[in-house]
Amino acid sequence: xxxxxxxxxxxxxxxxxxxxxxxxxxxxxxxxxxxxxxxxxxxxxxxxxxxxxxxxxxxxxxxxxxxxxxxxxxxxxxxxxxxxxxxxxxxxxxxxxxxxxxxxxxxxxxxxxxxxxxxxxxxxxxxxxxxxxxxxxxxxxxxxxxxxxxxxxxxxxxxxxxxxxxxxxxxxxxxxxxxxxxxxxxxxxxxxxxxxxxxxxxxxxxxxxxxxxxxxxxxxxxxxxxxxxxxxxxxxxxxxxxxxxxxxxxxxxxxxxxxxxxxxxxxxxxxxxxxxxxxxxxxxxxxxxxxxxxxxxxxxxxxxxxxxxxxxxxxxxxxxxxxxxxxxxxxxxxxxxxxxxxxxxxxxxxxxxxxxxxxxxxxxxxxxxx
Amino acid sequence: xxxxxxxxxxxxxxxxxxxxxxxxxxxxxxxxxxxxxxxxxxxxxxxxxxxxxxxxxxxxxxxxxxxxxxxxxxxxxxxxxxxxxxxxxxxxxxxxxxxxxxxxxxxxxxxxxxxxxxxxxxxxxxxxxxxxxxxxxxxxxxxxxxxxxxxxxxxxxxxxxxxxxxxxxxxxxxxxxxxxxxxxxxxxxxxxxxxxxxxxxxxxxxxxxxxxxxxxxxxxxxxxxxxxxxxxxxxxxxxxxxxxxxxxxxxxxxxxxxxxxxxxxxxxxxxxxxxxxxxxxxxxxxxxxxxxxxxxxxxxxxxxxxxxxxxxxxxxxxxxxxxxxxxxxxxxxxxxxxxxxxxxxxxxxxxxxxxxxxxxxxxxxxxxxx
Numbered sequence: 001x002x003x004x005x006x007x008x009x010x011x012x013x014x015x016x017x018x019x020x021x022x023x024x025x026x027x028x029x030x031x032x033x034x035x036x037x038x039x040x041x042x043x044x045x046x047x048x049x050x051x052x053x054x055x056x057x058x059x060x061x062x063x064x065x066x067x068x069x070x071x072x073x074x075x076x077x078x079x080x081x082x083x084x085x086x087x088x089x090x091x092x093x094x095x096x097x098x099x100x101x102x103x104x105x106x107x108x109x110x111x112x113x114x115x116x117x118x119x120x121x122x123x124x125x126x127x128x129x130x131x132x133x134x135x136x137x138x139x140x141x142x143x144x145x146x147x148x149x150x151x152x153x154x155x156x157x158x159x160x161x162x163x164x165x166x167x168x169x170x171x172x173x174x175x176x177x178x179x180x181x182x183x184x185x186x187x188x189x190x191x192x193x194x195x196x197x198x199x200x201x202x203x204x205x206x207x208x209x210x211x212x213x214x215x216x217x218x219x220x221x222x223x224x225x226x227x228x229x230x231x232x233x234x235x236x237x238x239x240x241x242x243x244x245x246x247x248x249x250x251x252x253x254x255x256x257x258x259x260x261x262x263x264x265x266x267x268x269x270x271x272x273x274x275x276x277x278x279x280x281x282x283x284x285x286x287x288x289x290x291x292x293x294x295x296x297x298x299x300x301x302x303x304x305x306x307x308x309x310x311x312x313x314x315x316x317x318x319x320x321x322x323x324x325x326x327x328x329x330x331x332x333x334x335x336x337x338x339x340x341x342x343x344x345x346x347x348x349x350x351x352x353x354x355x356x357x358x359x360x361x362x363x364x365x366x367x368x369x370x
Numbered sequence: 371x372x373x374x375x376x377x378x379x380x381x382x383x384x385x386x387x388x389x390x391x392x393x394x395x396x397x398x399x400x401x402x403x404x405x406x407x408x409x410x411x412x413x414x415x416x417x418x419x420x421x422x423x424x425x426x427x428x429x430x431x432x433x434x435x436x437x438x439x440x441x442x443x444x445x446x447x448x449x450x451x452x453x454x455x456x457x458x459x460x461x462x463x464x465x466x467x468x469x470x471x472x473x474x475x476x477x478x479x480x481x482x483x484x485x486x487x488x489x490x491x492x493x494x495x496x497x498x499x500x501x502x503x504x505x506x507x508x509x510x511x512x513x514x515x516x517x518x519x520x521x522x523x524x525x526x527x528x529x530x531x532x533x534x535x536x537x538x539x540x541x542x543x544x545x546x547x548x549x550x551x552x553x554x555x556x557x558x559x560x561x562x563x564x565x566x567x568x569x570x571x572x573x574x575x576x577x578x579x580x581x582x583x584x585x586x587x588x589x590x591x592x593x594x595x596x597x598x599x600x601x602x603x604x605x606x607x608x609x610x611x612x613x614x615x616x617x618x619x620x621x622x623x624x625x626x627x628x629x630x631x632x633x634x635x636x637x638x639x640x641x642x643x644x645x646x647x648x649x650x651x652x653x654x655x656x657x658x659x660x661x662x663x664x665x666x667x668x669x670x671x672x673x674x675x676x677x678x679x680x681x682x683x684x685x686x687x688x689x690x691x692x693x694x695x696x697x698x699x700x701x702x703x704x705x706x707x708x709x710x711x712x713x714x715x716x717x718x719x720x721x722x723x724x725x726x727x728x729x730x731x732x733x734x735x736x737x738x739x740x
Binding site: 074076077081082083088091092093094098099100104107108110298299301310311347352353354355356357359360362366367369 | 444446447451452453458461462463464468469470474477478480668669671680681717722723724725726727729730732736737739
């Protein structure tokens with residue numbers, strides 16, 4: 001897993017014009033102005049269009065697996081109470097998030113971190129804000145057993161519920177045709193993961209990257225240029241415009257000072273999140289988080305790992321200050337936000353076609369709310 | 371609102387063969403046996419096929435209203451916490467229910483009654499188990515403000531949230547084109563109600579009622595005959611196979627004795643639900659509930675107003691005993707259940723095509739979990 005030192009990458013951002021990875025990845029419209037063409041070439045050094053599917057050779061995306069994964073994703077019986085599904089906190093109708101500072105789970109527990117979007121998540125270098133799961137297949141299995149999320153007491157109880165429902169047994173057989181006993185906990189993750197690998201949201205920015213420089217407005221292009229020049233691109237790059245490396249939140253200003261001015265580390269009035277340190281226990285990972293993807297960022301408020309900031313303008317300013325020691329003007333912020341809104345993509349139709357869930361049987365262990 | 375005395379209606383059930391309302395409502399297949407034809411004629415005295423839409427002259431079902439209503443139905447911002455939508459407890463992917471004994475609401479409150487299905491509900495004589503709302507338009511507004519359900523503090527706060535979202539303002543204008551200020555609480559109910567009026571689930575039983583006697587299997591037809599002869603039909607009739615009148619639960623045996631044998635009324639260990647008495651305060655309404663629709667009953671477990679019974683077989687036996695003083699044999703129960711499963715219908719496609727919800731704005735009051 002990469003941990004990129006921000007100072008080095010900012011330098012890379014500065015050098016961008018020199019064309020470190022410069023290569024032609026598609027035709028540039030013949031009518032594009034010189035300036036547009038230069039911006040396109042610059043942008044292509046940092047960003048790539050979304051693929052059709054974020055496939056995984058270890059868990060190939062097959063139709064049957066995606067179908068099963070979608071049902072599991074929407075099924076609240078994967079939670080102890082029978083109330084909470086993956087879709088509860090990663091609502092596909094609201095760009096894969098719950099738009100809450102931090103999520104509400106079993107027993108009305110309020111979790112410690114903001115729910116990241118499931119859209120385009122399969123492209124990330126690792127999962128969760130602290131990268132503790134290596135991919136979406138592994139990630140999907142975490143919240144099911146987390147006592148303050150879906151709170152299933154054990155993998156065994158998850159499997160008992162699923163095995164009691166003949167339709168699910170049949171769907172697991174179809175999704176994992178070479179296995180003798182396919183209803184296994186790991187396969188729950190593989191199915192949900194396969195579904196998530198189809199949850200990509202192409203936007204006008206992809207059209208731009210593919211060569212149509214008219215796909216973005218003049219202001220959006222100005223914002224893109226600024227995004228690159230200021231150095232945002234050093235952490236937010238790749239096909240997901242982020243999500244592909246870890247960085248300290250608070251390079252120049254401690255994040256909690258920027259987002260919650262009343263909090264100090266000496267006498268914190270709320271818990272200060274140590275980030276990836278909790279996973280690696282290395283001092284250098286203190287306050288380190290995965291950079292989030294900025295795809296659909298317009299819709300995935302509130303922002304940051306703690307969901308402490310609601311306005312995109314504020315989030316942009318805080319990031320520029322904490323990460324790049326740069327005070328953005330009102331005009332710069334507005335322009336940057338215009339670019340960010342061009343990352344709002346199309347939700348794939350199949351994501352929102354909710355499956356009818358198979359009924360429980362007399363053998364299905366009952367949910368319990370307490 | 372009708373309150374039908376069960377004894378009278380049982381007598382009516384007995385008389386059914388005489389053909390109290392006998393009339394031909396469609397062609398009977400030429401190949402139908404005499405027996406099938408007789409059963410069809412008998413059934414038509416009690417049941418009607420579902421209409422295409424359960425329209426309401428006071429709130430005509432128009433496309434724009436349905437579209438808005440569907441978005442509101444799926445929108446968790448109608449709850450104080452921003453977590454709970456109508457669809458949380460009336461999940462359209464699980465036949466309009468949450469399959470929990472009683473629902474979980476704001477603050478993890480456990481409600482007192484089982485969530486009835488929203489499918490076909492618009493056909494009911496009144497809404498809620500105790501009929502305290504006259505129609506789906508009125509019903510929809512209850513849970514939003516109920517402190518143990520969606521817990522919005524006031525109508526005003528609901529409207530503030532909606533008015534802060536330009537897409538919603540636009541949709542209300544389109545749905546209520548003759549109103550100057552259409553974003554009103556009453557219109558929230560009208561829109562959701564209009565959507566619910568489209569949530570009908572025709573099944574093979576409707577094909578049968580329309581004249582295709584081959585639409586039901588021999589066992590299902592036997593079950594239908596038994597359902598009529600035993601007298602179940604006295605409370606469960608009409609297009610929704612129930613939902614059109616109020617009855618005492620426990621005609622011959624107190625319901626809590628049948629469903630929870632350890633409970634006595636003298637020393638109840640759990641609250642005994644007084645039913646419609648809570649609405650009318652008339653002694654005759656003690657333990658009186660609206661008969662539920664049996665459409666999709668196979669999928670809407672657990673059963674009764676308290677969700678105390680999980681197996682359909684058990685529910686059928688308990689009803690026969692408490693309401694009709696009849697001990698059904700194992701064979702009779704099986705046959706009856708076979709008929710009841712023929713009431714499992716087709717969920718309309720548009721119900722499950724989840725709408726992408728419009729984003730909140732900086733003006734939108736924030737959700738609060740506590």
